[in-house]
Amino acid sequence: MNIFPFNLEPSLCFYVVVYVLTLVLHAIFMTYVLAGSIYLAWASMFPGKTAIVRARSPLAEVLRDWMPFALSAAITAGVAPLLFVQIIYRQEFYTSNLLLGWRWMMVVPVLIVGFYLLYVVKSKLISQWSLAARGAVTVGVAGCFLFVAFCWTANHLLGIDAARWPDVYATGAVVSSVVSLASRLMMWVSGAFPVMCMLALWQLVYYRRRATDVASVDRQHSGPQFVSEIRVLARMGLGGLALSLMFATGYAFTLDAQIRGEFISDGIVWAPFLVVGGVFQATGWFRLLKSEGDSFAIRVLISVGCLSMLVAVGFLREMLRISKVDLTVVNASVKAAAGVGGFELFVGFTILNIGLMAYCIRLVNRRTTGE
Numbered sequence: 001m002n003i004f005p006f007n008l009e010p011s012l013c014f015y016v017v018v019y020v021l022t023l024v025l026h027a028i029f030m031t032y033v034l035a036g037s038i039y040l041a042w043a044s045m046f047p048g049k050t051a052i053v054r055a056r057s058p059l060a061e062v063l064r065d066w067m068p069f070a071l072s073a074a075i076t077a078g079v080a081p082l083l084f085v086q087i088i089y090r091q092e093f094y095t096s097n098l099l100l101g102w103r104w105m106m107v108v109p110v111l112i113v114g115f116y117l118l119y120v121v122k123s124k125l126i127s128q129w130s131l132a133a134r135g136a137v138t139v140g141v142a143g144c145f146l147f148v149a150f151c152w153t154a155n156h157l158l159g160i161d162a163a164r165w166p167d168v169y170a171t172g173a174v175v176s177s178v179v180s181l182a183s184r185l186m187m188w189v190s191g192a193f194p195v196m197c198m199l200a201l202w203q204l205v206y207y208r209r210r211a212t213d214v215a216s217v218d219r220q221h222s223g224p225q226f227v228s229e230i231r232v233l234a235r236m237g238l239g240g241l242a243l244s245l246m247f248a249t250g251y252a253f254t255l256d257a258q259i260r261g262e263f264i265s266d267g268i269v270w271a272p273f274l275v276v277g278g279v280f281q282a283t284g285w286f287r288l289l290k291s292e293g294d295s296f297a298i299r300v301l302i303s304v305g306c307l308s309m310l311v312a313v314g315f316l317r318e319m320l321r322i323s324k325v326d327l328t329v330v331n332a333s334v335k336a337a338a339g340v341g342g343f344e345l346f347v348g349f350t351i352l353n354i355g356l357m358a359y360c361i362r363l364v365n366r367r368t369t370g371e
């Protein structure tokens, strides 16, 4: 059996593979921003009654410090799949962009507002503001990123619904099914939490280590507070995983019965990656919930589970879309693009970008640890 996308023509297969892998990279940073901003909004609105309020907890501090970088990385990493999606689905992508019109253009100013608000959230100044003002800013930030996620999902759904394009052009009603849009969007939003929690887990462990080595680092990053933060992550990770599964199932039921049947029978080869990914993550988070600390093996288990799920979701997502497009048109467009060349340049710039990102991580890290 030829596993998707290896059953496609070689040049299309190449573009789909690099598209999915670069999209996964985008998703890793994007989920940190999306789930991180929602968590911060919640922590500001409901600070709790413990000695260290939620909004000042190590997790909130780490998120505040790293979200501006993560957003830059999400935007940078979004460029590569943005290029590939235009090569593979030229007609679908451009048509939905045009039909969405000003609604699609809103993504840019909203992203800019969200980006600058992240620096307000990170500044020392905001801690002197009233609870209402802090709540308004953090909810505003989360609202900006939720809106961007909503736009990408709406754009995707409109792109794969060619039969509706004339109607949408005439009526301007871009959403055909609220249930389908809401379940798909909620699948992304809830699925963002396990990924954010996995990344934050590595960060908290790293800062706890440094807290025992470097005297100047905040002591909150060690001791009982650390264990309680790890449990918060475990609860959010498990909750996000369960909810994303529920919304994905809901979204599957909004699909046409024949497409759903084909999707299940052809997509079965990616199912083990989903199942293993889910089981690895659930096992890791349960272990963290029950134990008094973490271990390197558990972190690796959760991370492998996360990556495995993201890659499987990426390929399954494409399998569904490719079943709806005219493969003759797509193959012709992809072949033309493959003939232009420039692959070496792409690889060169990818390596350069990875180097620059590593440098930025080092810079933010120096600032966080006060080196």
Ligand code: HEM
Pocket (backbone or CB within 6 Å): 023, 026, 030, 033, 034, 071, 074, 075, 076, 077, 078, 079, 081, 082, 083, 085, 111, 145, 146, 148, 149, 150, 152, 153, 154, 155, 156, 184, 188, 317
């Ligand atoms: C924090 C800001 C952002 C959020 C929350 C976000 C969220 C999302 C979500 C939820 C999807 C999946 C849509 C779906 O399958 O239903 C997506 C896809 C995508 N995003 Fe982002 N995104 C952000 C910023 C960006 C930026 C700035 C770019 C480009 C530079 C970008 C490029 C892409 C691309 C190319 C896709 C795939 C589109 C497709 O296959 O149709 N994203 N994003």
